[in-house]
Amino acid sequence: MPYPQSPIPPVGHEPGERWRAPYACRSTTSRGRLVAEPVSATRGEFQRDRDRIIHSTAFRRLKHKTQVFVSHEGDHYRTRLTHTIEVAQIARALARALGLDEDLAEALALAHDLGHTPFGHTGEDALEECMAGFGGFDHNAQTLRIVTRLERRYADFDGLNLSWETLEGLVKHNGPLLDHAGRPTARYAKNGIPVAIVEYQQRQDLWLDSYASAEAQAAALADDIAYNAHDIDDGLRAGLFGHAELRAVPFLAELLDEIERLHPGLERARATNELVRRVITRFVEDVIAESQRRLTALMPDDADAIRRADAPVIAFSAVIEKADRDIKGFLYPNMYRHPRIAPIRADAAQVVRDLFARFSADPAAMPEEWAAGCDPLDEHRRARRIADYIAGMTDWYALDEHRRLFDATPSLR
Secondary structure: OOOOOOOOOOOOOOOOOOOOOOOOOOHHHOOOEOOOOOOOOOOOHHHHHHHHHHOOHHHHHHHHOEOOOOHHHOOOOOEHHHHHHHHHHHHHHHHHHHOOOHHHHHHHHHHOOOOOOOOHHHHHHHHHHHOOOOOOOOHHHHHHHHHHHHOEOOOOOOEOOOEHHHHHHHHOOOOOOEOOOOOEOHHHOOOOOOHHHHHHHOOOOOOOOOOOOHHHHHHHHHHHHHHHHHHHHHHHHOOOOOHHHHOOOHHHHHHHHHHHHHOOOOOHHHHHHHHHHHHHHHHHHHHHHHHHHHHHHHOOOOHHHHHOOOOOOOOOOHHHHHHHHHHHHHHHHHHHOOOOOHHHHHHHHHHHHHHHHHHHHOHHHOOHHHHOOOOOOOHHHHHHHHHHHHHOOOHHHHHHHHHHHOOOOOOOO
């Protein structure tokens, strides 16, 4: 089956034109903030959210947090920050094409990875292992902790006091957490809803049994699109696989054939860039076309109609959904679990485990501001405090802390 080339734009809509659909979230009708604040004279509520995220300490740390490779591997590989910027660009493009609120979509994209640990998913897996007896670790829940508790920038509240719509979108990044009967959905059936989300839900109802807004759904797909494209790029740059191996994915084989047909003999670096560009374009255009089809069928008259739908409304078509699965299926063994990466992952995981064990035995080994929050009589709260500290570390800082506390530290090369 051929892959879709371009969507049909809404009637009366020209590329680049600004328009707002009835199902878009609106800053003027936001459900507000946990702590009431005066309305800004110059910015909408979602603009303020975006700006607060950009100015947060956690956002700056993304510069030195790894996506897949550790930062020592080279300056051209993606970090959490460069990935986040790419996600935000795609999210805004989707929001504009579908008549959504671009500021909300961008805010969600900019914040979606704030809760990630050092050393990419390897660090998260290690910290989850360490926290197994203390409520576990989930990077989405950690993002919520950061924006509602851990950032300390304002005199009147902890966190960033973001709008309800932004918090809802961050928590429901992967869809509803509860079914209509109040039971955890499949993703959370085994371990339950993360503690941080349960605790915050008692303070402000985020509608855990519904889908998030169309803007949040667009940001989530933008994450998938950016991930696929830049991991192909980084894997090729690192020499973990070549163009020939990518042909095992039919979608990518079709794009490579197109590049060769249009630009025979093109040098490898340019061919790679052409491939990455086409991956993003085809995925973005598909989301727009499929979402327009679903929106036409649903005919939502407001943002809550999107939330109450029985399935995501901003989505890939079946054809591109298969391409997405195929790409991820290729990348997992050929990149994320590549034999060259395996020893680096093992060393990075050990750094996280070592730090957690040391701070658990001696909380005073942490900086005073973090050690002060460790309750000697509450093992769970102490473990969560240690996890907050480690999760906030950059790759560089985690290695520096390990060198300070241990005689030998892996180089992660």
